[in-house]
Amino acid sequence: MYRTHTCGELRISDVNKEVTLSGWAAIVRDKGALLWIDLRDRYGITQLVMDENYTSKELFETARSIGREFVLQATGTVIERASKTNKIPTGEIEIKVTELKILNASKTPPFTIQDDTDGGDDLRMKYRYLDLRRNAVQKNLLFRSNLAIESRKYLAGIGFIEVETPNLIKSTPEGARDFVVPSRMNKGQFYALPQSPQTFKQILMVAGFDKYFQIVKCFRDEDLRADRQPEFTQIDCEMSFVHQEDILNTFEGMTRHLFKNVLNIELGDFPRMTYDEAMRRFGSDKPDMRFEMEFSDLTDVAKGKGFPVFDSAESVLAICAPGCAGYSRKQVDELTEWVKRPQIGAKGLVYVKLEEDGSLKSSVDKFYSQEDLKQWAERCGAKTGDLLLVLCGEEEKTRKQLCELRLEMGTRLELRKAGDFKPLWVLDFPLLEWDEEENRFFAMHHPFTSPKPNDIPKMESNDRQVLKSMRADAYDLVINGSEIGGGSIRIHDRDLQARNFKLLGFTQEEAEAQFGFLLGAFEFGAPPHGGIAFGFDRLCSVMNGASSIRDFIAFPKNNQGRDMMIDAPDAINPKQLEELGIKIVESKP
């Protein structure tokens, strides 16, 4: 037996007990006649003590040979500490060691195993097994494990069945790029790894499973941005005989349950907003609702006053930064530079300060009277001491730029508070999204999303604007500006699905080849159904106010899709290629 207790559980009430602990030497302090070791495991830290007065010379020598991260087994008596600490739960006791065994030695780690480590990203990824020893990272993965347990508890508790769908499926070019897997038994053919279990969960509804969920790995071979991973995890759900309302209520319930049971936070209202409204008021389909700073449209009052920049703009939009009228020239210049960075791309920034004396001071004073500016301020609901920030240009772009500026101001004004969680349902997403490059429509959610019943007659229109105006029974759950879940009511009628495929540019043959099994299934009694999928990695990070999902993934890949620890991907054996019947195309020099 390697231990009688963990390193986190002994208390003052255990004094005089004979115990054996195992763990890692976090810190060794050698004061000559006295030597202390902080012994660490997942559960905590317990101090070991050795004293020349009672510790054998041999044991003392063993102790002196111990370096950081050695694995030890120590037996001894629990005693009360002379100098107690309340920094750790075991801080009132220590172990007077009578036996000490080195279970394994350790080289000196390349970085310190502490909350604020000195290891850079690359080093930490390469030595992930050491990085994972840090309390901060272990805490994140414990959180994740716990969140999964509570998700399952909630869903199983209301009758959902977890069904495992296959990972070796078929490549469907619609949507993101698939990872593919060459088949040895069917040479020249490939499986694909699922981007989501979408069609399988719909098949399960056709099969009568009624309420399905799965916490499941999904795969997308995309160029990786800082916060994307080639493999990621979803809480994937589907229900039969439901309208949108049933789904919103069910998953509002789950979200409340998770916040309550994992974070002990009671979430407030889950307000609802249409996509159009969200875009108009916040320039985003995932607005951060922890603060207001809504958009005001100044186009009609700002144009036609002789300021050429506004006059030639499609849209003039403003936000009101409360209490910022005192911003210095330098501060405003800095903000202007900020919006002009290529990531934002604005041409410039116009401001209006509502001074304490009641006057309005603006960068466009010479084009606009005090009356004009007052009209702007009124429309923005600004009051004395506030600062209007105005952007202009093509409507869609200006919205996006102002959305970024709003978030930046929210951050600067500390309105996006950690620990404050504001959920929002965004509803009625457009059915279609026009792709300029490919000159065709794509499904905004996915090809199985149901148009709103009133919009179905528009499906055969030849007018791009009419098609763009179609709305879907599609919804996103947004928390603090992050989309944590999205879903839709699905099409369950074969003909409607066929019409939707046609709208997306599928020939009948293509639709049949890729999704024939689903169209077929719809012919044998498909029930009305719909669902949602939560980004599980994202949910973890949002609930912890963290910026990156990587901190919640045990073995993440870097931006080149590499696992730095195991050094994958890697070349494979020529015999393997031969068995698979594939060849690597030598790249041109």
Added chain:
Amino acid sequence: MYRTHTCGELRISDVNKEVTLSGWAAIVRDKGALLWIDLRDRYGITQLVMDENYTSKELFETARSIGREFVLQATGTVIERASKTNKIPTGEIEIKVTELKILNASKTPPFTIQDDTDGGDDLRMKYRYLDLRRNAVQKNLLFRSNLAIESRKYLAGIGFIEVETPNLIKSTPEGARDFVVPSRMNKGQFYALPQSPQTFKQILMVAGFDKYFQIVKCFRDEDLRADRQPEFTQIDCEMSFVHQEDILNTFEGMTRHLFKNVLNIELGDFPRMTYDEAMRRFGSDKPDMRFEMEFSDLTDVAKGKGFPVFDSAESVLAICAPGCAGYSRKQVDELTEWVKRPQIGAKGLVYVKLEEDGSLKSSVDKFYSQEDLKQWAERCGAKTGDLLLVLCGEEEKTRKQLCELRLEMGTRLELRKAGDFKPLWVLDFPLLEWDEEENRFFAMHHPFTSPKPNDIPKMESNDRQVLKSMRADAYDLVINGSEIGGGSIRIHDRDLQARNFKLLGFTQEEAEAQFGFLLGAFEFGAPPHGGIAFGFDRLCSVMNGASSIRDFIAFPKNNQGRDMMIDAPDAINPKQLEELGIKIVESKP
């Protein structure tokens, strides 16, 4: 709202309630003036009734248009049935329908949606969404979902953390064949899908996670036998600071919990047996312990009496079939033919009948006296009325053949009772397995398994027999003759791991290239650790006394590794191949 109740919940106490149900038309019975529909969903069946006396003509016409598997929504009043049935829980009531809506039509299914369907395997696989509607299949997947929930409940309850390990890892030729995934961002390189999270769970132990588990998909590109799938699920577990005893106790606990909480069965003892003993007594490392019929070794008493077949055999082994002395000539001949089939491969079968009159009758009477045969019978513990069945030949082969014969006799004598569960730990597996074809040793469990401490000095031996005699801290959990779990104490010392790789024929460079990260991790304080993995699909089937794991997988693949429903694998787009930098090698005509 599509329904107020499910089709499984209305009872006599609900009479007079106005309800709305949704589901599938399982059966439509049209008796002219009366029409009944059995409405089915996952939860049960409720009878709808329409009566010319009170049902509108229009509604009646709708009802008459309904075929099997139509999706319906029915509103009406719960009434007491005239002719009640106790075959279904809703059998005391029916719904007097006032509104009936066809939510979706259905073509006539290609097979009946019943427990004993008329669909062949191929048809059922192709129309899996219909097959999955059958109660028998739904029950299996509900069982599976429930078993996963209980597994997680038990493990989380004793401090295990579920950690998701990556699916895109590195190919390691040792062991079974990997599925590989070409990398687009790192052209010419490949990921591999994990055969198990083995190295990652060990890394998690080095990282201090202490107790890890995961219910996880694993992948093996093997030629598929009837009961193997290219993707399968494991309950994968690992613990730090443990000896074998700790692991056996922990997972005996889990197994008891699952049987108790999912099947309501209290398992009896978990006896333990070494690999050598299991092979000697039952000719198998996974003996079915529901019945005895142990092997007796007759070699010393059967040889040297002039029967050339036995005289030239390495081993003469027998089992005693209780109460079978009355077997007719035909029965014995038939058994002889059975052992001579190529799947078994015995040359012949010798029998000894212990007749009621005390005499012994044998097929080798002319070589053996009554005294000789009595000695055999005594050694086999046979009594009057029993039948000895004797095989001979090369020891290992004879054991395998007799093992098959034992199982066959157990089946014929109905000693392998459904609902009777007999667990067994098989311990002390050999460390190495000699491969005649490759002329080298392979790890019997895997290359990370620890040799028994006493056997470590044998590792550098050049004597094949000495190496063969090495035993490992490796164990299997067997229930009713099926291996449901297997594991080992792992090596945690870098040098020992390097010596083991060498023993398995790895050069230092190969070991470094494939497992350098693990060897590296062992240098930074690896704790003693060990683990186990349960075959989750197998566990489902064993607990249900089923013969195939396929019945417990929602979307299984056939023996050619194909998903018949979605028709995968399939050809992919030339653009995809180009992006991946690979080419299909045209097979020679």
